[in-house]
Amino acid sequence: MMNFIVIPILLLLALTAVTVARIRNLWAAVMFTGIYSFLGASWMLILDAPDVAFTEAAVGAGISTILMLATLSLTPRKRHQDGHLQSDDFDEKPRKKSPVWPLLVVTITGFALIYGTFDMPHFGSPEAPIQVYPDPSFISKSQHDMHGLPNVVTAVLAGYRGYDTLGETAVIFTAGIAVLLILRRAPNEGLKHADQESEVVAAANLINQADENSDGELTQEADS
Amino acid sequence: MTMDQFLGLYNYWIVIFLMMTGFYIVIARENLIKTIIGLNIFQTSVFLLYITMGKVTEGTAPIIRNGGGHHEEEHGAAEHVGHAALGREVELGHSVSDVSAIQHASYLENTNPPASPPLDGLADATATSGALEQNTHIVAEYQGVIYSNPLPSVLMLTAIVVGIATTALALALIVRIREEYGTIEEDEIIELDRNS
Amino acid sequence: MNTFPIIRVITKVLIPYILLFAFYVQFHGDFGPGGGFQAGVIFAAALILYGLVYGLPALQMVAPPRVVEKLIALGLLIYGGTGIACMLLGGNFLDYNVLEHHFLTELPAAIDFLPGEGPHHFLPEGQHLGIFLVELGVGITVTAVMTMIFYAFAGREPVA
Amino acid sequence: MLVEHALVATAVAILTTMTLALIRAMLGPTIFDRVLALNMFGTKTVLLICVVGFLTERTDFLDLALLYSLMNFIGMVALLRFSQFGGFGDSKDGSPVKPEAQG
Numbered sequence: 001m002m003n004f005i006v007i008p009i010l011l012l013l014a015l016t017a018v019t020v021a022r023i024r025n026l027w028a029a030v031m032f033t034g035i036y037s038f039l040g041a042s043w044m045l046i047l048d049a050p051d052v053a054f055t056e057a058a059v060g061a062g063i064s065t066i067l068m069l070a071t072l073s074l075t076p077r078k079r080h081q082d083g084h085l086q087s088d089d090f091d092e093k094p095r096k097k098s099p100v101w102p103l104l105v106v107t108i109t110g111f112a113l114i115y116g117t118f119d120m121p122h123f124g125s126p127e128a129p130i131q132v133y134p135d136p137s138f139i140s141k142s143q144h145d146m147h148g149l150p151n152v153v154t155a156v157l158a159g160y161r162g163y164d165t166l167g168e169t170a171v172i173f174t175a176g177i178a179v180l181l182i183l184r185r186a187p188n189e190g191l192k193h194a195d196q197e198s199e200v201v202a203a204a205n206l207i208n209q210a211d212e213n214s215d216g217e218l219t220q221e222a223d224s
Numbered sequence: 225m226t227m228d229q230f231l232g233l234y235n236y237w238i239v240i241f242l243m244m245t246g247f248y249i250v251i252a253r254e255n256l257i258k259t260i261i262g263l264n265i266f267q268t269s270v271f272l273l274y275i276t277m278g279k280v281t282e283g284t285a286p287i288i289r290n291g292g293g294h295h296e297e298e299h300g301a302a303e304h305v306g307h308a309a310l311g312r313e314v315e316l317g318h319s320v321s322d323v324s325a326i327q328h329a330s331y332l333e334n335t336n337p338p339a340s341p342p343l344d345g346l347a348d349a350t351a352t353s354g355a356l357e358q359n360t361h362i363v364a365e366y367q368g369v370i371y372s373n374p375l376p377s378v379l380m381l382t383a384i385v386v387g388i389a390t391t392a393l394a395l396a397l398i399v400r401i402r403e404e405y406g407t408i409e410e411d412e413i414i415e416l417d418r419n420s
Numbered sequence: 421m422n423t424f425p426i427i428r429v430i431t432k433v434l435i436p437y438i439l440l441f442a443f444y445v446q447f448h449g450d451f452g453p454g455g456g457f458q459a460g461v462i463f464a465a466a467l468i469l470y471g472l473v474y475g476l477p478a479l480q481m482v483a484p485p486r487v488v489e490k491l492i493a494l495g496l497l498i499y500g501g502t503g504i505a506c507m508l509l510g511g512n513f514l515d516y517n518v519l520e521h522h523f524l525t526e527l528p529a530a531i532d533f534l535p536g537e538g539p540h541h542f543l544p545e546g547q548h549l550g551i552f553l554v555e556l557g558v559g560i561t562v563t564a565v566m567t568m569i570f571y572a573f574a575g576r577e578p579v580a
Numbered sequence: 581m582l583v584e585h586a587l588v589a590t591a592v593a594i595l596t597t598m599t600l601a602l603i604r605a606m607l608g609p610t611i612f613d614r615v616l617a618l619n620m621f622g623t624k625t626v627l628l629i630c631v632v633g634f635l636t637e638r639t640d641f642l643d644l645a646l647l648y649s650l651m652n653f654i655g656m657v658a659l660l661r662f663s664q665f666g667g668f669g670d671s672k673d674g675s676p677v678k679p680e681a682q683g
Contacts, residue, residue: 003231004588005632008595010238012602017245017265019606026257027611027663031618033261034655035602038625038648040268046632048285048372049275050453050641054445055384056271057644058461061622062651063566064264064388066468066658066668070573071257071395073667075402092255093409102252110244114237122232124281130373131280139374140366143288146547150288150451152374153381157455158551158558161378162514166499168382169558173496175389176565180489182396183572285638287452385457385562392569403579427657438650445643452640462647469654472661476669574668 006046013039026090030068037061051153235276242269254410256398260391267387271380278376286374288366431473438466446559450548456555460562467563468570476574485571488564495561502553516550584635591631598624611663615656622652 016036023029037060044053076089121128135141142155149155157165246269249262365371402408405416446459471479503514511518598621605617629645661668 001584001588002635005591005595005628005635007234008592008599010235012595012599014238014241014245015602017242020261020265021245021249023606026255027659028614029258029261031605031614031659033264035605035618035621036265036268038622038652040272041644041648042625042628042632043272044275045629045641045644046636047275047279048283049278049377049380050285050287050638050644051455051458052271052275052377052380052384053644054453054458054647055381055461056268057648057651058458058465059384059388060264060268061648062465062654063461063468064391065655066465066472067388067392067395067569067573068257068261069658069662070570070668071399073662073669074399074573074576074578075257075408076578076666077407092253092258093412095254099252102248105251106244106248109247110240113240113243117233117236117240118229120233120236122228123235123276124279124283125232126280128277130277130376139286139288139371143366146551148288149548149551151449151453151455152286152288152371153377153453154450154455154551154555155547156374156378157381158554159516159547162503162550162554165382165554165558166503166514168386169496169499169561171386172389172565173492173561175386175393176492176568178393179396179569179572182393182400183576284636285453285641287638287640381455381457385461388461389565396569396572399573399576431657434650434653441646441650445647453643458647462650465651465654469657472654472657472668570668576669578667578669 002046006043009039009043009046013043024092024094026072026092027069030065030072033068034061034065037064051151236273239269239273239276242272256401256408256410257395259410260394260398263394264387264391267383271384274376274380278373280370280372283370283372286371286377288371289369427473431469435466435470438469439463442466446555447552449555450551456558457562459555460559461566463559463563464566464570467567471570471574476571480571483567485568488567488571491560491564492568495557495559495564498557498560499554500557502550502557506550514550514554516547519549520546587631587635591628591635594624594628594631598628615659615663618659619652619656622648622656626652 013036016032016039020029020032020036023032037056041053041056041060044050044056072090077091077093125131139152142149142152142160146155146159243266246262246264246266249265250259253259253262398408401413405413407413407416442459442463445454445462446456449455449459467479467483470482502516506515506518507513509518601617601621601624605614605621608614608617626645626648629648630642633639633641633645658668
């Protein structure tokens with residue numbers, strides 16, 4: 001019964017993933033990543049993981065999309081003189097090398113993994129190792145230990161695996177600090193380049209602001 | 225290839241397909257943002273793989289149905305929650321009226337007669353899990369309701385948030401690369417490095 | 421976005437509810453799906469929505485970066501502090517069982533004005549209190565980190 | 581049992597709509613086709629969540645539908661703002677720095 005719902009969702013997921021791989025417009029790729037997250041979260045809900053679905057929907061479709069778009073706005077192919085952006089400024093560069101080798105690698109890896117699945121316990125099997133070890137009665141045990149806290153996921157996350165979650169929080173903390181360290185200072189401040197070269201860059205930037213002509217080429221010359 | 229095998233494994237195959245799509249984007253595309261998107265797809269497919277493995281047939285989400293933080297019950301009835309209702313070997317498939325006849329075998333080797341568990345919400349789960357009659361002695365079960373494994377959920381929950389934090393870090397690095405090199409195409413960056 | 425009144429009005433109406441929902445997810449996370457991670461992300465999303473529609477300066481007046489960057493550390497501190505408090509009370513690190521019967525639940529009967537069987541009827545204790553505090557710490561850190569990351573990206577001047 | 585069949589039929593209908601929306605988003609020649617298709621897709625996801633919630637008899641997960649609709653709105657505002665102004669940065673008076681060409 002549930003297969004009528006699950007199989008279309010899986011096919012939509014596969015379709016979205018292929019679309020992301022094929023599409024050249026990065027704006028649209030980010031958009032499809034949001035769709036992919038929504039679909040993945042829907043499947044997670046059907047697979048009895050509402051907490052993960054919650055997180056995936058909030059992170060994947062909300063924050064991740066916004067961060068990708070923010071990055072995209074800072075990294076167009078070239079910025080035109082009057083500040084206008086065209087939609088093809090966010091396209092990938094047309095690719096020259098052929099996709100045969102990557103496809104070959106991916107196909108071989110994929111078939112190796114599929115060969116591996118033949119030894120795996122079938123979907124939903126109550127005899128799968130993950131259901132047997134550790135002692136499956138730990139849901140009941142958590143009810144006892146936590147005085148009836150209904151959400152076992154939270155109980156395990158913050159209770160039994162409290163150290164682990166502390167570590168994860170520290171990772172988020174560290175990543176946040178690292179982003180701030182990277183992005184907080186102005187673009188040309190504190191460069192470790194030779195002084196002359198950075199002066200050239202600064203001069204080129206000044207010229208660019210005054211000049212009406214193509215600024216991208218000048219900067220690139222100065223950089224290289 | 226039997227039908228049984230297909231129905232038991234097609235989830236994994238789709239997950240592997242998604243994973244390989246992400247892998248392909250990572251190794252074939254030269255745009256750095258696209259690479260990060262591919263990495264995200266790969267990551268999500270790993271989450272899906274874990275979550276798939278935690279699912280039990282006829283199980284439900286690991287949030288106790290009749291829970292709700294009833295404080296009196298916790299203090300007054302903590303004992304019977306803790307000991308008597310911890311049956312693992314439950315003969316499911318009984319009709320609802322037979323619930324009191326469910327045989328509990330406490331994992332604490334407690335031989336007290338079981339207190340009758342709350343009946344709400346037990347009915348449908350008991351009725352629908354008849355298919356598991358042979359296997360019920362091993363699944364995670366509580367008060368007659370089968371729950372999927374919460375452990376993969378916990379692991380993936382933290383992984384998602386750490387994943388977005390590291391993605392943000394990668395994107396910040398991409399912004400810096402764009403500012404220094406003027407491009408986010410990998411081959412152009414390598415070219416610029418070679419010429420400098 | 422001054423030229424889009426519909427989005428401005430809808431956003432203004434919606435943001436309190438998103439914040440409320442974030443608090444619901446945070447504090448009801450023990451009982452339903454949700455918890456600190458999710459609540460933090462939702463809360464940050466509400467702030468970011470405000471920034472998207474009303475502009476970054478408006479958002480930075482509501483949530484000053486100077487404050488938010490301190491909150492990053494505060495959340496982790498609450499988490500670690502819970503563990504230390506458990507140690508001070510005689511348990512192991514993050515052993516919430518020692519938080520059972522804390523001073524708020526031991527209030528004398530004279531000031532026990534709340535209905536029910538005393539104030540403890542409403543207050544979390546033991547494992548509940550520990551998980552509550554820990555999730556609160558996680559929520560604060562995640563909110564602050566996500567907001568600061570948005571500030572860092574959106575406040576960046578594009579270069580040529 | 582009849583209710584269950586009706587719910588599954590509803591889910592299949594919603595999934596069909598989602599497929600159509602996804603195809604439009606893939607083909608969509610302009611940005612606005614894509615944005616509209618994405619918005620519709622998000623709405624249909626919310627409905628699908630509700631149907632699945634009733635089908636698995638865990639209606640307490642309707643929280644998720646709420647979250648999905650909120651995130652859909654936020655993502656949509658971000659996408660539209662990006663396509664209109666080309667960035668999230670603002671000048672001091674709150675007006676966008678870079679007006680963007682239509683396209």
